[in-house]
Every structure is written in C-alpha cells, then in structure tokens.
Amino acid sequence: METRNTFILIFLLFLLDFIGINFSYCLVSFLNYSNYGEESFNLYFFLLLNSSWFLAAFINRVYNAFNIQTNGKILSTALLAFSFQVVFVGLAISFFNRVFLDEKIVFYSLFCGGLMLLFERLCIFFIEKHFSGLQFYKSKIAIVGDNESSEIVAKYFLENKVAYNFIGHFKELNGGITNGKNANIKKTIKFAVKRHLDEVYTTIPLVNNADFLSIIKLAEERCVKVRFIATIAEMEQIEELQYSLNRFCNGVPILTAGPEPTYSINDRIIKRLFDIGFSLMVIILLLSWLTPILAIMIKAESRGPVFFKQLRSGKNNKPFWCYKFRSMAVNRDSNHVQASKNDKRITKLGQFMRRTSVDELPQFFNVLIGNMSIVGPRPHMLSHTGQYRLVVERYMSRLFFKPGITGWAQVNGYRGETKENVQMTKRIEHDIWYIENWSILKDIFIVYKTFVNTIKGDANAY
Structure with a gap:
C-alpha cells in the first residue's frame, strides 16, 4: 500500500543509493589518482554507473x-x-570501449558500489532492530478486537514492520469487547488518542445508525483514523453502510468511513513538487526584494515586529506557527478575535496588505518548510478550532489534509470573517469537497482564480 511513511522510506533509499554509488566511484578515482598520478574520473562512466543502476532498480x-x-x-x-x-x-563497455576507463577502475567502482548498497541495507536493518526512536517515518498503528481476520491483519503488520510501527494487537480494552456495543468504539477512539496512534483497526461489527454516525464524528473530532476489519458479508453491504474500501491486508478487506484524501503517492509527489516550485518562485522573484521594503514601511508606521506569527491548527490538528506580515498594531486580542470590517487594530498599510493578500506572502515559507500547501483548507486559530468543532458538522474532517494559503472555499467567496455558523458550515462543505476531489489541475485553477479575485478585489478581504 502506498502511504506517506512508505514514500519517505522510498525517498531515503533512493537518496542513499545515489550517494553511495557516486561516492564509491569518486573514492576509487581519487585513490587511483593519489597512487598513480593519473586522471581517472570519466564523465561517461559516471553517467553510465548512475543510469545503469536506476534502470536496473x-x-x-x-x-x-x-x-x-x-x-x-x-x-x-x-x-x-x-x-x-x-x-x-559490461554490455555498454563492450560496445563503447574507447570512451571508458581501464577494467581495474570499472571493477573497483562496481565492487565498492555494491558494498555501499549492501552496507546501506544492513544499516536499515540495524536501525530497525535497535533504534526505534529514529523510525520517524512510520505510521503508529494498533488493532483492537479479536477474531480470525484480526489475526491475519496483525500478521500482515508484523511481516511488514519496516514500514509500520505496529504497537500491538489488543484483544480487550477495559474488561473486554462485546460485539455490537457502540461504547466499545468510543473506548477504541479514546485508546487511540491516549496512545497517539495514527490509525486504529477494529473488528467491532459495522452498523449504520445515528449512534454509530455520532461515534464516527467523535473520531473525526479527535483526528483519529478508524479502520474497520471487514468480513465478506459486510463487504456485500458496503454501499448500504456508506463505507469505502481502503485496501486489503493479506486478503482481508479494510474499510474506512468519513472523508480522506484519495490521491496516490505519485499525486502527493506532484502536489509537493508544485508547492516547492511555486513557493521558491515567489520567494526568489518577489519576497527577496519586497520583504525589506515592507519591513521599513511596517516599522515606520507602528511599533512591533515585521512578521506576525500565530499558532494555527495544522494537519491532524497539530499546531504550527503560521507567518504573516504584521498588518495590525500589536494587541492582546490577535489570538482569539477575528479581523472585522473597519477594525481599528488594522494599520493603514495593513489595510492595503490585507485587501491585496500581501500580508499572506510569508506563508510561502510555511509551504517550503512543509507545514502548509499552496492550496488546501485555510488554517484556523486554535481558539476557533476549539469553538467550531463543537457546533459545525464534520468541522474536524478538514484537518486530515494539509492547510493551504488559498483554497476552494476562499475562491468561492467564503473567506475572511465568519459572523454566523452557517458561513463556516459552507466553508467546511467546500473544504471537504476539495479533499475528496483533489487533482493538480484543480490546484492550478484555484491559484489562477485566487490571482483573478485579488486583481478584481474581494469584498471579504479586510
């Protein structure tokens, strides 16, 4: 299965292999030059080593x-x-012998490269066995419940422990699990929160009623991803139960409820590359010269720092520091009171920056760091997350996705101050639609739409 943790491991392997192969060749070339005084680095062979390895890989x-x-x-x-x-x-050298080095250099380069590949994988095995704290890329998961299918799924995670941090198969919680009792899912969710799990798998039978939907809501509020180890009979009822197939573990179907990003690892790579490329372009071409100008103007108008930073709710409800150009006079209410129309806290320069969204530009550094994306649900203040999670349906579902500088809700008129819960409800509906229907073309369209709205002017930008 393609997940974030497997992608990180793949990237690390790719990077280590690239370094190992090229370090080996450079070392052999250096030693040959030191011993014989002969220039032995050959660009053609260097390219051949890399291309042949990655083709073979x-x-x-x-x-x-x-x-x-x-x-x-x-x-x-x-x-x-x-x-x-x-x-x-060997085949390449037999066809193009003249452009390559002597056989000794070729042999030692391949031999050292092979040793490096072996050494890297032995290091992974050693770290896996003795340094569990370094396995930051793994999803922390557990199984709750006891039946034949749960044993099969547990075996799957034990067999694939390089990519998963499987903390255990818990057959009982607080005195046991009685099939069909909704209280047991509540126990499961509380257990997952307490153990800081990324995912919890349960054998509790699926039902489709109001009580159960309220429990799913509880899981969303806690940002816990609950997976259901299903039976074949439950698979036949998947449409009635309003679940979706997440994947198979050794042939056992795993179901999920609630909105989650459905895009693959390749899609995630594309989105991340788009984020990095676009943010670097803005930082180099715009912020590099605009920041010192704005810094002087902000300092000249009011006392306080140039940048304003605030804790916002990030992916999986993990707080992060969100950066902006300071557009208000320093005040005590900034962390819990939204900006409103004709807000006296906003400076004259701040009015221009907020109207044109210039104050949001430092968030491209957040994108480059990786705690934000160019496009996604807007990150809210921690106080507002605590407020709206209690009154807006599926509010916490948006936190399964990385927050963005702009989003589908914003380009459809739902930005700025939210005076009524219905405004926030509409914003959440748009955020969830975006999460469930993401594509890179949608991201490009939203960026274009954001630019157009900025040029035209947005009545909600204040």
Missing part, C-alpha cells in the same frame, strides 16, 4: 511500495538490481 522495482515493507525484500531486490547493473555496464 526500475526493472526490479527496488523503489516500489510493496518491496520496501520487509528487510528481506529490501535486500533481495537490491542484490538482483546490482546483478542487472553489472550486466548493463
């Missing part, structure tokens, strides 16, 4: 999500790919 699916779940798979696919690389290099 692609053929043998070294960086495939399925092949990085266990240490055995990680090692075996790497060794197989290395044997393919040796063949590719």
